[in-house]
Amino acid sequence: MMKNYIETRHEQFLTDFKTIINIDSSSDNKSGIEKVARFFEKRFMAIGFDTKVLFLGDERVPCLVAEHRPSKKPFDIMFLGHMDTVFPIGEVENRPFSIKGNKAFGPGVCDMKGGLLVVLHVLETLKHEGILDSLSLCVTFNGDEETGSNTSKDWIMSTAQKSMRTFVFEPCRPGYRFVLQRKGGGWFQVIVKGQEAHAGADPEKGINAVVELAHQVVKINELNQNEKQTSAHVTVITGGDKVNIIPNKAQASVDVRILKLEEKEPVETFFSTLPKSPHLKGAQITVQGHIDRPPMEAGEKTRKLWDLIQSTGQQMGLPMEAISTGGCSDGNYTSSMGTPTIDGMGIVGANSHRADEYVELDSIDNMVFLVAQVCKTIGHQS
Structure with missing residues (x-):
């Protein structure tokens, strides 16, 4: 069963978590962001994705694109996230990845390196389960979200135009609250x-x-x-x-x-x-x-996509709630292209941009299984 496979890889997730958290990758630290990108490049290539590390604009912002496209049809799902954090060089030395009880801490653990790992482990799960080839997928990780995505936003929006739906892996809010609208x-x-x-x-x-x-x-x-x-x-x-x-x-x-x-x-x-x-x-x-x-608005297609995600989560026994927030993300850009967008698909966590930022460890397997199960359903519908 897919759930059992995900559970057996929990320790691997934590190992991966420690690896990428302990890389300083503030928006102005291009070498650190590239190191994060190279970590994912290797893993995505290993499961057959056409993967490249890009350097966008005059500032050469490191970004990562990984595509699995069995046919020339639009991408069934665009997986969107950012590799940069708000924390400066040296933050990792002061407070590296750590675990206390049911929580993990470290620079960017919640916003949003945990979400990036959800993407990786979902796709590795789909590969193991033989589901991957039923889907056309694109991974889009940028390196300048925390400064407004000024260089990468056109690239993000052009990818959204080629996608049927977008999942944004900013943190899921405590209580399994997902974001459907952003100002x-x-x-x-x-x-x-x-x-x-x-x-x-x-x-x-x-x-x-x-x-x-x-x-x-x-x-x-x-x-x-x-x-x-x-x-x-x-x-x-x-x-x-x-x-x-x-x-x-x-x-x-x-x-x-x-x-x-x-x-x-x-x-x-x-x-x-x-x-x-x-x-x-x-x-x-x-x-x-x-x-x-632009605002991220929840139209009819977004609501329909949420119905699928919500019902899948409820079958798992998760509370599942949709919320609206005043904060922005790159989901604002994909939504503005008319692409149904659901945000908050990362690990459950809170206190972004603070030294006490955390994620809930018992949400890791739940979120990987939830997203993988939704992808499986979409693959069957395609």
């Missing part, structure tokens, strides 16, 4: 230029950039008072140099999130109109930025 978003910079003056002797000669910016911040905050779940939060603000000088410059950074693509144009229009209506006469306002990541 899209972007960043804006609001820059105000005023006129400096002596704050005591002749303040009337100045134009207070900080005061002007404060009025603009109030306007921006009103975007949060809506029924569309758009959010706009001023997160960083600067202005002024000395206590006795009317400031001539101030600046605010704004994090914006949208739930549906139709909200993109109204939000961008709002920010583009800010320079036209300063509160203080003579103040000049400049706005930079845009919505650069």
